[in-house]
Amino acid sequence: MATQERGVRTRGLILRAAGAVFAERGFDGATINEVISRTGLTRGAFYFHFHDKEALANAVLAEQADAATVLPQHLKLQELVDAGLVFAHRVSVDLMLQGSIRLSVESGPGLGVERDKPFRTWIDHNLGLLRQAQDNGEVFPHVDAAEVAELLVGAFSGVQGLSEVLAGRRDLERRTVVLLSYLLPGIAVPSVLSRLDLSEGRGARIWQETCMAAEADPPTVQ
Amino acid sequence: MATQERGVRTRGLILRAAGAVFAERGFDGATINEVISRTGLTRGAFYFHFHDKEALANAVLAEQADAATVLPQHLKLQELVDAGLVFAHRVSVDLMLQGSIRLSVESGPGLGVERDKPFRTWIDHNLGLLRQAQDNGEVFPHVDAAEVAELLVGAFSGVQGLSEVLAGRRDLERRTVVLLSYLLPGIAVPSVLSRLDLSEGRGARIWQETCMAAEADPPTVQ
CATH class of the missing domain: 1.10.10.60 (Homeodomain-like)
Known part of the structure; x- marks a missing residue:
């Protein structure tokens, strides 16, 4: 090696x-x-x-931010949905991501721990996809992309926390589907909304496809 | 005295x-x-x-749960909105509620600390109002009251956390309005939605009115 x-x-x-x-x-x-x-x-x-320990914590936090990227989709709102469903699936099974979330949610760590960073990266990622979705006419004209990008991150974070407290994260994928299914009707135009796949098993499937694509065509080492 | x-x-x-x-x-x-x-x-x-310390923590947690009650409203969805707006206002200024939230969000405290309790109380409170709103025809027939009751608690909790991380909770009332304004179109029938007051200053005003009503007619000591 x-x-x-x-x-x-x-x-x-x-x-x-x-x-x-x-x-x-x-x-x-x-x-x-x-x-x-x-x-x-x-x-x-x-x-x-x-x-x-701070350098270690920041590297674990960065793993959470990296998890925002999934396979590209024709409908950019589907890609946005997929990022959430894949993350929900991974968080429910991956202790590293669970540790990363605990670092970003808890107050108290030293000033050197950049607990805001995963939130900011996810917001930027959502905003990029929402702007593309706007350009493609997928989104209602009244939607404020910056507001929605932050709302999705905040709301998902809390749904994740509630799932942890009430069910040890066993129902996180279902709760994420519920969140998206109530938020998207206010965001996606009807012709797009009806084509979005919000099914509960999608996160695991897309994550597997993303891993297989990465193995077939691994990122170039810089 | x-x-x-x-x-x-x-x-x-x-x-x-x-x-x-x-x-x-x-x-x-x-x-x-x-x-x-x-x-x-x-x-x-x-x-x-x-x-x-555990008894003290549980008493502080109970204060968060007690905060769900606001003045009754003719539209039960308005009362649901008001509970959220008042709580957002209070959390942004009240250290005791901030401490209570930290206790319920952070993992780790001893088993005797009932960090799930405020979440469960708020879910029950929301569910009661949503069922009344259903009986009054305020809500779309496809809405699952139990799902929405939990979704509101989870999503608010996360919006609150994001506001803390990014802005020291200074924008919590605005973020709560944004959350409700994207969620309610999927819940409230149009004739009710158009009558709901989601304005940002409402939380502070309703809280003041609630306090004045309590002073004029204080709860009976059991």
């Missing part, structure tokens, strides 16, 4: 362990020692990648 | 101090000593009301 590839794998291993520790203990309760012991790495190998 | 009245005032004083400490430090970071020192009470006076 090439040195660079091994580095990427080690970094991924650390991020998954760190996400799980942040998910269980939050920022204040997490320790670098616990992360290291879960990876089985030496301290040297760990500190080659991350110099402190 | 009657002994009972003094007791109620002392309890309120403790809850406000405790809410502020929970808002700043979360459950784990808060100490009973800091709460006592902010109230200026003796330890004996404090422990007469609350025997430990």
Whole structure:
């Protein structure tokens, strides 16, 4: 295995362990020692990648922001829906993303932890898709794309939190479908609304297709 | 001042101090000593009301649930809207409610802290109003009252959290209006929707009226 590839794998291993520790203990309760012991790495190998807990937290937060991208769709509102459904599916099964969400939702971590960053990245991502949807005539003329981009992020975040408190996130995909099914009639024109696929299993399916596409055509290493 | 009245005032004083400490430090970071020192009470006076930090946290959480009740309105959807607008107004200015929200949103506090309770109370409250609105013909026949009752709680909670992260809750009332203005067209029949008042200053005004009504006709002490 090439040195660079091994580095990427080690970094991924650390991020998954760190996400799980942040998910269980939050920022204040997490320790670098616990992360290291879960990876089985030496301290040297760990500190080659991350110099402190804040850097680790910010890398875990960045994974949440990266999760906004899914396969392109002809209808940009479908792509917007897919990003939400895929994220809901992944969050319900992925401890790293659960840790990332805990970091962004909880107050208190040091000033160096950029807990607003995933929110801002998702808002920008939604805004880009909503503007394209506007250009394509998918959206009612009265819709304020900037407002809706933020509303979707805020509302999803809370639906996710409620699902965690009431059901350990087991019903997050269903709750996300409910959110979208009540919001979209105020956003999508009827001819587009009737073509959107909001079914509950779609998130898992699209995520699998996204992974397979990435394997067939992996991103170029910079 | 009657002994009972003094007791109620002392309890309120403790809850406000405790809410502020929970808002700043979360459950784990808060100490009973800091709460006592902010109230200026003796330890004996404090422990007469609350025997430990979990009991204190649960009392602060209960204050959030109690905040769901506002003045009755002819349109039950207006009453539902008002509960949200009043809560948004109060949360943006009231440290005790901010502390209560932090307790309900953050993972981690001991098992004795009933962080799900405010969510469940608000869901029940919404459900009661939505069922009345259904009986009055205010709501589309396809609306699932139980789903919407939970959706409103989840979505508001997240909009509240996003407002905290991005703007220190300064824009919470505006964001709540945006949430309701995109959700209600999928819920309220057009003749009702056009009569609902979703204006941004309404929360503060209705809260003031609610307080004045309570003073003129205070709740009977059980």
